[in-house]
Amino acid sequence: MLPPSCILLLVLHQGAPLIQPPPDAVCKQLQRIELALVPLAEAPEICVSPGLMTNFVFDSPVKVELQDEVRFQEMTRGRSTLSLLPPPDLVKGERLRLTATLGEGSTQQRVTFSLVGDPGRSTHQVEVYRDKRPREALQLEIAQGQAKNQQLLDELDQTRAQLAQLRVRLEQASGLLGLIANKTLSEKGIQRQELKKKELVRSEGVLAYEWGYGYRSDKSIAAELWLKNSSPEPWTAAVGSLVDAQGHEVGRMKLRQENPIEPNSEGSVIVEVDAPRTQGHGELMLWLRDENSRGITVRGLTFP
Incomplete structure (x- = not known):
């Protein structure tokens, strides 16, 4: 039988770790989550970092509960949005729980996210859909909004062009040029x-x-x-x-x-x-x- 000192040396030589470090979360600039496709037993992981804002956009009204909320530098709730700036002391691999309750009344759905600390890397925006149809509807709404914005930009350009023409006319209407063009001046003068x-x-x-x-x-x-x-x-x-x-x-x-x-x-x-x-x-x-x-x-x- 080996003495205890030899057993300790053998364990150290084999290097078997006592604690396995958590795997890195997948960091994407934009992360889309369809709850209908996510097993309820799994908590979707969201990559967050101190000093970098992460925004959540839900396709329905939402109420949220955040673990250690007081540690966060900033947290802004909207009717269907959430913006948060993680704690400045958040370390790599640390996990904080975010629970969201979507919808109202009997149609409520509860989902939990895992915010995974990864300094220097974060997901900028998380879009959460309860099923595929609202996602398509939201994409259509976004496309319609972009088209409306483009229409407004075109109208703004037209207005600016008309304003420039009016300025030219106003300059032309001043002085003797304008008096002659408007037939205000005759041989009798003013x-x-x-x-x-x-x-x-x-x-x-x-x-x-x-x-x-x-x-x-x-x-x-x-x-x-x-x-x-x-x-x-x-x-x-x-x-x-x-x-x-x-x-x-x-x-x-x-x-x-x-x-x-x-x-x-x-x-x-x-x-x-x-x-x-x-x-x-x-x-x-x-x-x-x-x-x-x-x-x-x-x-x-x-x-x-």
Whole structure:
């Protein structure tokens, strides 16, 4: 019979390990799992790594339970999704249990996954299907979504092209080029005259008229008014109208104001009204209001 020391040397020489290391999990960037094809006795293995996010996408509403959840750096639950960032101290071969309950009511199905630690390698996305038909439906939905996105991208390109055309037209519409093209300019040109204070009744209120000019072309009349804001709030014109002595509106008005008129400051407002040369004569009344109905009424305006 061999002495105990010889027996110990024989065992060490043979090198029989007392603990077998767990086999490496198969790491895929995208892992699809069809539960109908997975035996319930087996827990699908998912490769996870510290510092790398793993996302689960289920084809039905899901509730999850995660072993040692407090160790995880991040875990975000959605109605049918789960995103997790494994513990920073997760070692190679360590396994953590993830239990998912899919569906609701009598159609619930429970499945357990084994999250296997593998630093530096992880599965980016896990797609879980209860049977083949929802998977095909989900793939069809994804394809339809991609087609819709492409349609939106095409429409966006068309909108950008139309916007570029509008910008070109806008540039062409400015200056003398636009006046000639719109037949606004004739041999009479554009008349201008000062809107003097003596021709006006000074309005009382938050705004006061200081000075301005009136203009006339073949198709419209316009006024550039300088107003003083005596209120404690900035003022910006929102609506306005130009009416004749009988109270009839002369035409459709357009407003332009570069900046709000600050308290105790002066600022300009430009108004334009569609009116041929045969209209808009005599003394007219202009009223302007902001969004809070604060404004000014200017009477006695006369245009060239």
